[in-house]
Amino acid sequence: MSATIEIREGYVPQSPATLAAYLSGIPAVRSRLGGTESQWSIAEVGDGNLNLVFIVKGPKGGVAVKQALPYVRLVGEAWPLPLSRAHYEHMALSEQARLTGRLVPAIHHYDEKLALIVMELLEPHIIMRRGMITATLYPKFAEDISTFMARTLYFTSDLALTADRKKAMIAAFAGNTALCKITEDLIFTDPYRIAELNRWTSPQLDSYAARWREDGALKVAVSRLKLKFLSSAEAMLHGDLHTGSVMLTPEDTRIIDPEFAFMGPMGFDVGAVIANFLINYFSHDGHEDVPGERDAYRETVLTMMQQIWILFREKFLDLWRGNPAGDAYPISLFQGEDGAATLEAERQAYMDRLWDDTVGFAAAKMIRRVLGLAHNIDLEWIKDADRRAACEARVLTLARDMMVNTTDYPSITAVADAARRVRAEVKSY
Amino acid sequence: MSATIEIREGYVPQSPATLAAYLSGIPAVRSRLGGTESQWSIAEVGDGNLNLVFIVKGPKGGVAVKQALPYVRLVGEAWPLPLSRAHYEHMALSEQARLTGRLVPAIHHYDEKLALIVMELLEPHIIMRRGMITATLYPKFAEDISTFMARTLYFTSDLALTADRKKAMIAAFAGNTALCKITEDLIFTDPYRIAELNRWTSPQLDSYAARWREDGALKVAVSRLKLKFLSSAEAMLHGDLHTGSVMLTPEDTRIIDPEFAFMGPMGFDVGAVIANFLINYFSHDGHEDVPGERDAYRETVLTMMQQIWILFREKFLDLWRGNPAGDAYPISLFQGEDGAATLEAERQAYMDRLWDDTVGFAAAKMIRRVLGLAHNIDLEWIKDADRRAACEARVLTLARDMMVNTTDYPSITAVADAARRVRAEVKSY
Numbered sequence: 001m002s003a004t005i006e007i008r009e010g011y012v013p014q015s016p017a018t019l020a021a022y023l024s025g026i027p028a029v030r031s032r033l034g035g036t037e038s039q040w041s042i043a044e045v046g047d048g049n050l051n052l053v054f055i056v057k058g059p060k061g062g063v064a065v066k067q068a069l070p071y072v073r074l075v076g077e078a079w080p081l082p083l084s085r086a087h088y089e090h091m092a093l094s095e096q097a098r099l100t101g102r103l104v105p106a107i108h109h110y111d112e113k114l115a116l117i118v119m120e121l122l123e124p125h126i127i128m129r130r131g132m133i134t135a136t137l138y139p140k141f142a143e144d145i146s147t148f149m150a151r152t153l154y155f156t157s158d159l160a161l162t163a164d165r166k167k168a169m170i171a172a173f174a175g176n177t178a179l180c181k182i183t184e185d186l187i188f189t190d191p192y193r194i195a196e197l198n199r200w201t202s203p204q205l206d207s208y209a210a211r212w213r214e215d216g217a218l219k220v221a222v223s224r225l226k227l228k229f230l231s232s233a234e235a236m237l238h239g240d241l242h243t244g245s246v247m248l249t250p251e252d253t254r255i256i257d258p259e260f261a262f263m264g265p266m267g268f269d270v271g272a273v274i275a276n277f278l279i280n281y282f283s284h285d286g287h288e289d290v291p292g293e294r295d296a297y298r299e300t301v302l303t304m305m306q307q308i309w310i311l312f313r314e315k316f317l318d319l320w321r322g323n324p325a326g327d328a329y330p331i332s333l334f335q336g337e338d339g340a341a342t343l344e345a346e347r348q349a350y351m352d353r354l355w356d357d358t359v360g361f362a363a364a365k366m367i368r369r370v371l372g373l374a375h376n377i378d379l380e381w382i383k384d385a386d387r388r389a390a391c392e393a394r395v396l397t398l399a400r401d402m403m404v405n406t407t408d409y410p411s412i413t414a415v416a417d418a419a420r421r422v423r424a425e426v427k428s429y
Numbered sequence: 430m431s432a433t434i435e436i437r438e439g440y441v442p443q444s445p446a447t448l449a450a451y452l453s454g455i456p457a458v459r460s461r462l463g464g465t466e467s468q469w470s471i472a473e474v475g476d477g478n479l480n481l482v483f484i485v486k487g488p489k490g491g492v493a494v495k496q497a498l499p500y501v502r503l504v505g506e507a508w509p510l511p512l513s514r515a516h517y518e519h520m521a522l523s524e525q526a527r528l529t530g531r532l533v534p535a536i537h538h539y540d541e542k543l544a545l546i547v548m549e550l551l552e553p554h555i556i557m558r559r560g561m562i563t564a565t566l567y568p569k570f571a572e573d574i575s576t577f578m579a580r581t582l583y584f585t586s587d588l589a590l591t592a593d594r595k596k597a598m599i600a601a602f603a604g605n606t607a608l609c610k611i612t613e614d615l616i617f618t619d620p621y622r623i624a625e626l627n628r629w630t631s632p633q634l635d636s637y638a639a640r641w642r643e644d645g646a647l648k649v650a651v652s653r654l655k656l657k658f659l660s661s662a663e664a665m666l667h668g669d670l671h672t673g674s675v676m677l678t679p680e681d682t683r684i685i686d687p688e689f690a691f692m693g694p695m696g697f698d699v700g701a702v703i704a705n706f707l708i709n710y711f712s713h714d715g716h717e718d719v720p721g722e723r724d725a726y727r728e729t730v731l732t733m734m735q736q737i738w739i740l741f742r743e744k745f746l747d748l749w750r751g752n753p754a755g756d757a758y759p760i761s762l763f764q765g766e767d768g769a770a771t772l773e774a775e776r777q778a779y780m781d782r783l784w785d786d787t788v789g790f791a792a793a794k795m796i797r798r799v800l801g802l803a804h805n806i807d808l809e810w811i812k813d814a815d816r817r818a819a820c821e822a823r824v825l826t827l828a829r830d831m832m833v834n835t836t837d838y839p840s841i842t843a844v845a846d847a848a849r850r851v852r853a854e855v856k857s858y
């Protein structure tokens with residue numbers, strides 16, 4: 001946390017009243033909304049942790065407006081956070097739009113001074129996490145998220161970019177340190193030590209929290225992941241790719257909120273998705289009214305999770321085969337039939353290494369959602385603390401093993417099998 | 430290579446005449462030289478590949494002046510190279526001076542527009558490579574270079590820096606792409622493919638060059654190293670740390686020419702030193718008048734090489750133990766006796782991983798000096814092509830095995846033993 005609240009000349013946090021006047025001065029937005037200022041409805045709806053979010057509707061259409069505050073919304077002025085995160089979000093969103101088109105909301109307007117983005121209003125989309133808690137099916141999601149990850153990660157990596165363009169991206173995102181620090185602290189550090197911000201289902205999980213803080217192998221493993229997060233600039237990450245950063249309908253998927261974007265290890269993004277599916281998988285025992293009621297959905301969650309990795313891997317490989325324009329693995333070294341076979345074997349080995357990273361980062365993301373500051377509503381919405389703790393104990397048990405014994409998880413199928421096994425074996429917290 | 434020669438307003442390549450007038454306008458330099466302009470002797474002495482170097486002497490003292498040219502000096506205007514390399518050299522030199530004090534030349538003056546650095550004249554220092562070719566002993570070198578590497582690498586890594594300061598350094602060096610590209614092309618790519626700039630002792634090594642270009646395992650291994658060079662921003666590297674970047678006497682060591690500096694994988698710097706010792710070790714068979722004449726020096730070279738790694742490892746570990754101020758491996762996770770033991774074991778494991786990188790990067794540096802554009806005088810000065818080729822064949826044989834079978838080299842002793850074995854077994858090219 002930085003010490004003081006940022007003061008930026010010209011920056012004013014918006015209210016519905018000021019925002020109407022502001023938006024009416026932007027022709028593109030005015031014509032999208034239709035009518036005049038007085039006909040617009042504006043509601044502040046931000047339910048995230050950091051920012052203001054407004055939904056604006058006019059006679060003709062609507063827009064969403066996201067504005068950064070100079071502090072963490074959830075905590076208030078006691079936790080300052082720089083306005084520059086809107087700059088990085090806008091930059092990442094623009095790059096993601098270029099690479100994936102309709103998988104992110106369209107940007108209608110960006111105001112650097114106000115740290116404010118006017119974007120497409122996504123209707124009737126809901127936050128994916130909410131849909132998954134009520135066992136909603138999203139038949140297109142595996143296809144869409146695997147495309148999003150494959151394209152954003154591949155095309156910003158050394159496999160697709162020349163070194164100078166890659167280094168320019170690294171420099172462009174290097175200033176997003178405050179947001180990266182949130183990840184570094186809350187995911188890779190605090191859950192493994194006594195920290196004021198930690199919280200967990202207590203007293204049920206007290207002994208888990210205590211054991212996690214004393215677990216040398218686990219702390220070494222998470223520290224290696226943190227080091228990779230700090231020093232491996234593999235590709236442009238979304239940086240916060242959980243199911244709360246997805247708005248969707250069964251037909252349409254959009255990835256939102258890339259303010260944590262920076263150039264980091266690919267497995268962090270892929271692992272975030274896998275982790276959220278595993279958390280959701282374990283959460284249904286706390287939501288079903290009759291045991292077994294959600295058996296089918298549970299299996300669907302695991303099936304989707306497996307599809308996501310399998311599709312991601314295949315799409316990433318296809319992009320690599322078709323667009324080997326980067327400075328890494330220059331095609332000139334792998335000519336002829338033998339060369340092609342050698343390179344293809346190395347591509348597979350590359351994906352195996354990325355898989356190992358994915359398993360480790362997924363585990364880190366799971367643990368932080370149970371022992372750290374920010375929890376998932378998948379688990380938080382289980383009212384009965386004992387039932388919740390039982391689900392959370394399964395999350396912790398699987399995650400610890402994935403992080404410490406990563407090589408025991410050579411495939412996504414192995415992860416799915418282990419999830420089923422842990423659910424069967426861990427009866428309570 | 431960029432397409433055109435850079436034009437910078439105010440930039441003029443210096444000649445002895447213009448330089449005298451320029452230096453007389455800098456009080457600190459004028460007083461260091463003593464007397465007046467007319468009493469100064471100025472000689473252009475650059476024997477490197479890239480820049481102008483002047484030695485300036487006055488009645489009282491001397492200075493060295495290094496100026497970047499907008500092209501590669503060795504090649505001429507056909508190979509443009511940006512003047513900004515002087516900016517990166519100055520930045521790295523300043524940082525190295527802060528961290529190692531007397532192990533780099535003092536900077537007297539820096540002119541960004543002229544891409545010119547006025548620095549301490551090192552007398553009677555010579556380029557280390559020249560000394561080693563004539564079997565000169567440097568009893569302080571292992572101590573000094575291990576200190577230089579341990580301090581510059583440790584204190585610019587995530588082990589010593591907070592993430593925001595580390596990322597600021599990454600951004601500061603991200604623009605040095607043209608110099609990085611030289612490394613990427615000439616070290617990690619060209620020696621393994623048909624490339625106009627390659628050269629080797631021909632026809633003696635023609636079959637080696639051909640085999641190297643067809644060697645799938647080797648090309649995969651070097652491509653993995655290249656990927657690490659492109660994406661692992663572990664610490665500020667010198668970037669060109671061979672024995673030609675060292676000026677010394679038996680009593681005093683200075684590391685010069687950090688214009689290739691950037692934030693990269695530590696093993697690249699350490700490997701460069703190891704590689705140059707191995708090349709020198711193999712070269713003496715081409716220099717001795719009577720076989721066996723240099724047996725003692727040869728062993729001294731291997732002993733020094735072993736000391737360098739052993740001292741580096743111990744110093745790096747000591748710095749880590751004493752200054753754990755970085756965001757990686759936060760000390761708060763490793764409290765108490767158990768925590769301390771766990772962290773110490775992980776420190777050792779970290780050094781083992783760095784050692785693996787070192788072996789691979791050393792091998793890449795060895796191969797490029799035999800099959801690529803830039804050769805070492807250790808080998809080039811062997812006039813008899815057959816004798817030279819025999820030495821070079823040993824360099825290639827050891828390097829290939831180090832790169833492909835890195836785990837067969839668990840220690841620096843294993844490398845030294847293998848060098849002796851290859852020298853005994855590989856009788857000719």
